[in-house]
Amino acid sequence: MVNALRGVNLTLYQAEFVVITGPSGSGKTTLLNIIGTLDKPSSGKVSIDGEDITGMKDGQLTKLRRYKIGFVFQFHNLIPVLTAQENVELPLLTAGVKSKAAQERASLMLERVGLKERLTHLPDELSGGEQQRVAIARALANHPKIILADEPTGDLDTKTGTEVVQIMYEAAKKENASVLVVTHDPVVADRAEKLFEMRDGMITKGPQQRLRESYRLRAIEPVPPEPARSLSQPN
Ligand SMILES: Nc1ncnc2c1ncn2[C@@H]1O[C@H](COP(=O)(O)OP(=O)(O)OP(=O)(O)O)[C@@H](O)[C@H]1O
Ligand SMILES: [Mg+2]
Numbered sequence: 001m002v003n004a005l006r007g008v009n010l011t012l013y014q015a016e017f018v019v020i021t022g023p024s025g026s027g028k029t030t031l032l033n034i035i036g037t038l039d040k041p042s043s044g045k046v047s048i049d050g051e052d053i054t055g056m057k058d059g060q061l062t063k064l065r066r067y068k069i070g071f072v073f074q075f076h077n078l079i080p081v082l083t084a085q086e087n088v089e090l091p092l093l094t095a096g097v098k099s100k101a102a103q104e105r106a107s108l109m110l111e112r113v114g115l116k117e118r119l120t121h122l123p124d125e126l127s128g129g130e131q132q133r134v135a136i137a138r139a140l141a142n143h144p145k146i147i148l149a150d151e152p153t154g155d156l157d158t159k160t161g162t163e164v165v166q167i168m169y170e171a172a173k174k175e176n177a178s179v180l181v182v183t184h185d186p187v188v189a190d191r192a193e194k195l196f197e198m199r200d201g202m203i204t205k206g207p208q209q210r211l212r213e214s215y216r217l218r219a220i221e222p223v224p225p226e227p228a229r230s231l232s233q234p235n
Contacts, residue, residue, distance in 0.1 A: 004030040005041065006201040012146065012178035017169045019189050020182045022198035028182035029150055031198070035180065036069055036148045037061045049145050066095050070139030070177070072168075074151035076131045078123040078138075084110060085119040088138045095142055109137035112174070113167050129160030133167060140171055147171065149181040153188055165191050 004027045012018060012035075020028055033039040034046060037053060046053050049068055053061065078087045088106035093099070110119055113133040123131050132152060139147050149168065153161030165181075165188050172179040181188055189195055197205035 004201050005034070005044075008044075008198075008201070008203055010196070010203065012180060014145075014178055015172050015176045016178045016193055017172045017191065018178065018180045018194045018196070019192035020180070020196045020198055020203075021184065021189050022182075022204075024184075026198040027201040028198055030201075032148050032150050032180065032182055035146070036071060037065055066091070067142060068145045070142065070144035070147045072132070072135050072139045072147065072149035072152045074154040076123070076135035078131060078134055080123050083120050083122055084115060084126065084134045084137075087123070087134055088141050091138060092141050097142075105141055106137070109140050110134065112140075112171075113137045114163075127160075129156055129164060132156060132160075132164050136164070136167055136171065140175055140177075143175065144177055147177050147179045149179070149183075151183055151185070152181060153183065153185045158187060161185060161187050 008027075008031060010031075020031070022028055030039065034041050035048075037046075037048075037056075041054075044054075048064065051064075053064060056064065078084075079090070082090065085103070085106050088109055089102045092102035092105055097105070107116075107119060110116060113136055115130060115133055115137070118126060118130060118134075121130075123134070126134065132155075136147075136152075139149075147168065152168065153164055156164060168179050168181065169191055171177060181192075183189065194207035195205075196203050196207065
């Protein structure tokens with residue numbers, strides 16, 4: 001038996017952009033799936049929004065996923081026969097939001113990810129980055145508490161990846177959600193407010209290291225030049 005996770009202890013706070021990196025097989029996807037209630041841990045406890053989900057029944061978990069969690073995957077998983085607008089509306093309608101309100105929320109989310117002009121496009125009429133932005137809008141649609149993203153930039157070039165990360169970062173702030181991204185992409189890691197590293201199913205580096213590193217970096221920045229005070233002073 002493989003112990004995919006061993007002794008992981010992670011707390012996510014609201015409006016936080018958290019990134020986990022680590023080598024292939026280190027347990028990143030497993031961790032994300034457990035937080036997203038797609039997998040169950042053999043032991044341990046997961047709480048979401050103050051609720052212990054460990055003993056929840058499938059129906060309760062489905063509801064929890066619908067209302068509190070948004071997923072973004074490496075391959076966007078959009079429904080090919082639905083337009084961008086309809087793809088974003090779908091989770092809202094499933095959650096019982098009235099058609100008009102769903103339309104408005106979907107348009108707003110698509111506008112927020114910069115796709116106002118693409119509402120009626122089908123997924124295959126959009127670029128990879130645009131498709132991923134629709135997936136982000138869809139993940140955000142239902143005011144989730146947590147957005148979970150597994151390699152969201154894995155299929156994108158660096159520039160597009162940077163844009164997608166920026167959109168997710170802003171989503172954390174504007175929607176007051178915690179965004180947790182697992183990735184190999186240094187561009188994403190670079191944007192993290194908290195950066196963790198996983199190895200062999202454990203979190204081996206926590207956010208302290210990152211703070212200390214950036215502190216060190218600041219410490220070696222050159223002292224800004226003195227303002228040209230003497231020049232403006234009379235005599
Ligand atoms: N369904 C499964 N059944 C048994 N073992 C699994 C299963 N899924 C993953 N594992 C194992 O659990 C460990 C962690 O896998 P996981 O997919 O979480 O890694 P990862 O960090 O996401 O890797 P990658 O960067 O390649 O996506 C690996 O050793 C993997 O082989
Ligand atoms: Mg993975």
